[in-house]
Amino acid sequence: MSSDLESRNDGAATAVADDDNRYKAVQAKLNALGKALTDATLELEGLRRSMQANAQHTDSVTTDIENADLDAKFVALTANVATALDGAARQVHKLYGTAHETADLAHEARRTHSKLYGALDDIRSGRREKTPRPAFFDR
Numbered sequence: 001m002s003s004d005l006e007s008r009n010d011g012a013a014t015a016v017a018d019d020d021n022r023y024k025a026v027q028a029k030l031n032a033l034g035k036a037l038t039d040a041t042l043e044l045e046g047l048r049r050s051m052q053a054n055a056q057h058t059d060s061v062t063t064d065i066e067n068a069d070l071d072a073k074f075v076a077l078t079a080n081v082a083t084a085l086d087g088a089a090r091q092v093h094k095l096y097g098t099a100h101e102t103a104d105l106a107h108e109a110r111r112t113h114s115k116l117y118g119a120l121d122d123i124r125s126g127r128r129e130k131t132p133r134p135a136f137f138d139r
Contacts, residue, residue, distance in 0.1 A: 023113075023121035030110035037103035044096040048089050055085035 017029075059082040066075045124131045 023117050030106055034103050034106035037099050041096055041100045044092055048092040051085050051089035055082050058082035
């Protein structure tokens with residue numbers, strides 16, 4: 001029943017922020033960001049469920065130690081732990097919602113970027129001659 005956080009090195013792609021603004025690089029970054037956030041939502045949901053289960057278990061332990069006539073101090077402390085775990089689980093659920101919404105926005109941004117600049121990239125990629133960058137003529 002541990003809620004210890006541990007880093008995972010599972011080879012998941014990270015969303016790297018750099019100054020490479022080429023079409024394919026931006027598409028790859030948006031894709032990596034969306035996937036990372038989607039993976040995070042799965043992890044957060046697992047964490048929330050674990051914390052909620054720990055809160056319920058701790059609440060039943062509170063009842064058990066109260067019925068065993070332990071010192072009221074320990075009953076109160078255990079009840080506080082159950083309340084804290086329940087509150088933390090609610091906050092993790094809020095974070096899950098934010099991560100899910102942000103993942104959806106990243107995927108939407110990738111589709112929009114593709115719609116706006118995909119055809120231009122196809123044209124520019126197919127030419128041997130250099131062509132002006134986007135927004136060159138917007139001066």
